[in-house]
Amino acid sequence: MYSMTNRRLVILTEGRLDVFSAKTAVSVIRYRKEDVVALIDRVNAGKDIESIIGIGKGIPIVSTIAETLHLKPTALLIGIAPPGGMLPAEWRKHITDALINKLHIISGLHCHLDDDPEFCKLAHDHQREIWDVRKPPEDIPLGSGKAKETKTLRILTVGSDCNIGKMVTSIEIANAAKKRGFNACFVATGQTGIMIDGSGIAVDHVISDFISGAAEKLVIDRSHYHLLSIEGQGTIVHPAYSGVTLGLLHGAAPQGLILCHQPTRKTLRHFANFPILPLPYLIDLYEKLAQPVHPCKVIGISLNCFGMTDHDALQEIQKVEKETKLPATDPIKFGVNKFIDGIRPLLP
Amino acid sequence: MYSMTNRRLVILTEGRLDVFSAKTAVSVIRYRKEDVVALIDRVNAGKDIESIIGIGKGIPIVSTIAETLHLKPTALLIGIAPPGGMLPAEWRKHITDALINKLHIISGLHCHLDDDPEFCKLAHDHQREIWDVRKPPEDIPLGSGKAKETKTLRILTVGSDCNIGKMVTSIEIANAAKKRGFNACFVATGQTGIMIDGSGIAVDHVISDFISGAAEKLVIDRSHYHLLSIEGQGTIVHPAYSGVTLGLLHGAAPQGLILCHQPTRKTLRHFANFPILPLPYLIDLYEKLAQPVHPCKVIGISLNCFGMTDHDALQEIQKVEKETKLPATDPIKFGVNKFIDGIRPLLP
Structure with missing residues (x-):
């Protein structure tokens, strides 16, 4: 497994550098900025990264691997997660350049780069690793419903x-x-979370009979923690991805859910025919679905108020708190102390 | 692809020949009896098959491949679907014997037999095929929510x-x-259905991000039919398999659901801590979950009254019809004309 220490990452975004398309890049910069030495993005080369995504001050944007070599990079990280996870053809050259220049490759795409004969040979010749983050471990069991028997407090985002x-x-x-001294652990279930944390299972990439088993394994392997903060996936009412969401909900058997929502979004992303549902409908549905496997409650609403002023965001938070009778916050703008206050009394 | 015509099947059940453990064997005998020449089951060898599973009159049960050769078999079919889908070690000899004697292999196990070097070499040497029924096609797309735009009537069992x-x-x-002259098609979504029908996708074996996409592909590829009778999987409240159930529900976008239930079963099979839920609770939950993607109604209850007398089964059917206000039947004991009567007015 690729080492998480002393990383010097070059992130490939190639023209897709915005907060939503380059989710992986933006998140790695947010939580591992000290690891990032440059971005490769021909369209945005030379521009100021902070003016584009609001974070990342000082990280240069360039066009080629060659321009990053003086920064002594150790790995090229594929920084977007396109629908379907396939590799855009024009990116191949950056990957071969990286391998030739002795960079490791970190990828969260559905297609496994280490199954590609050309990349595989180059990695072998230059003694580099290709870390396909989404490739699941081979020992995932079928779900047994046993995550609920662990003593740890399991909080899942939906x-x-x-x-x-x-x-x-x-x-x-x-x-x-x-920070408050609790024995807590983030549990990554998607490629970006795994890249940030260094461990986890991309539950959207396991054989579908094993979704719950993967979630259960993540919980049981970490059940010595008092609090597991488990990354959710998709939504229960998504025409393409709902299966992953539900398998994760039943496999992880959380006691508490945090419902995440973006007030300005009116339809599902990339699915304009599907409106976003009212929060009370979603709360009821998540709780009803969880109930037969392991009863749980939605204990807070996390609002993504990206693009709103702080004033408007606060108004939205108040509105949602009134509507749902639950604590709400925007984690980036205002932190999550409200959630921690609710979680504290539930800790074992 | 293995040919469905002129099949002469030997089915391996090896001591697990009962109606629930040998679901695959029993179903292939029920719907393709003319294809089955023998069963291999050391524990039950020499016994009368009909007295064990109620069907299959005249099919001999023997102990070895050698004893079936005078029946000129063309393929060995693995007749059970154990939890996890792994190959019991003691079965290997039957498979190698079959290949050496020029039988094809048909398997619905999670582990792919054609990835096994020994089987693979034998199959090659003897020019036989190994059909891993659960292996998905390579061209499954991500879900797009488009099954609902087809004109066909889609009836899914849950x-x-x-x-x-x-x-x-x-x-x-x-x-x-x-039989009533409708332009109808069974749509297989599991290994046994595929073995019976010769086509379909085992949705429990696709990468989990593609469950809905697989279901959608099955529908769109068959949308020239007036009626698709789509095989369901699992249950929405299952601690291990619910993800597959929901992905299928959203991907297939049915207009009508038939809810299947066994009156004598009180807890989930292999999950004794999880009680079977009341039918009205399940009806409500399935309809609420389907609604945001494609609204649909439960239009009938299919009761599996195995082991009950006809008199008791009829009483149960009446009770369920009263409780749910929906037509109910046991398809094996009393046929499905009640369902067809309900489906007919919905046809395009």
Whole structure:
């Protein structure tokens, strides 16, 4: 497994550098900025990264691997997660350049780069590793329903859509809990979370009969922690990804859910025919679905108020708190202390 | 692809020949009896098959491949689907014997037999095929939510548990509809259904991000039919398999559901801590979950009254009809005309 220490990452975004398309890049910069030495993005080369994504001050954007070599990079990280996870053809050259220049490759794409004969040979010749983050471990069991027998407090993020703040919320909860001295752990279930944390299973990439088993394994392997802040996936009402969401909900058997939502989003991302549902409908549905396997409650609403002023965000938070009778916050703008206050009394 | 015509099958059940453990064997005998020349089951060798599983009159049960050769078999079919789908070690000899004697192999196990070097070499040497029924096609797309735009009537079976009669109900509906002259098609989504029908996708064996995409592909590829009778999987409240159930529900976007249930079963099979839920709770949950992607209604209850007298089964059917206000039947005991009557006015 690729080492998480002393990383010097070059991140490939290639023209897709915005907060939503380059979710992986943005999140790695947010939580592992000290590891990132440059971005490769021909369209945005030379521009100021902070003016584009609001974070990352000082990280240069360039066009080629060659321009990053003086920064002594150790790995090229594929920084987007396109629908379907396939590798855009024009990116191949960056990957071969990286391997030739002795960089490791970190990828969260559905297609496994280490199954590619050309990449595989180059990696072998230059003694580099290709870390296909989404490749699941081989020892995932079928679900047994046993995560609920662990003593740890399991808090899972769920959402009104994909790509809406579940990973960020789960990381922020784990970090805030640790700051308060709790024995807490972030549990990554998607490629970006795994790249940030160094461990986890991409539950959207296991054989579908094993989704719950993967979630259960993640919980049981970490059950010595008092608090597991588990990254959710998708949404229960998604025409493409709902199966992953539900398998994760039943496998992880959380006692508490944090429902993530973006107030400005009116339809599912990339699925304009599917409106985002009202929060009370979603709360009821998540709780009803969890109930027969392991009863749990939604204990907070995490709002992604990206693009809103702080004033508007606060108004939205108040509105949602009134509507749902639950604590709400925007983790990036205002932190997650409200959630930690609710979680504290539930700790074992 | 292995040919479905002129098959002469030997089915391996090896001591597990009962109606629930040998679901695959029993179903292939039920719907393809003319294809089956013998069973291999050391524990039951020499016994009368009909007295064990109620069907299959005249099919001999023997102990070895050698004893079947005078029947000129063309293929060995693995007749059970154990939890996890792994190959019991003691079965290897039967498979190697079969290949050496020029039988093809048909398997629905999770582990792919054609990835096994020994089997692979034997198959090559003897020019036989290994058909791993669960291996998905390589061109499954991500879900797009587009199954609902097809004009075909899509009827999906759902259930209160696994292994409760969904496949049988879907086949019976397709067969009864065809008998009445409707342009109908059974859509297999599991290994046994595929073995019976010769086509389909084992949705429990695709990468989990693609469950809905697989279901959608099955529908769109068959949208020239007026009626698709789609085999369901698992149950929405299953601690291990719920993800597959929900992905299938959203991907297939059915207009009508048939809820399958076994009155004598009180807890989930192999999961004694999880009670079977009341039918009204399940009906409500399935409809609420389907609604945001494609609204649908439960239009009938299929009861698996195995082991009950006809008199008791009829009483149960009446009780369920009163409780749910929906037509109920046991497809094996009493046929599915009640369902067809309900489906007919919905046809395009």
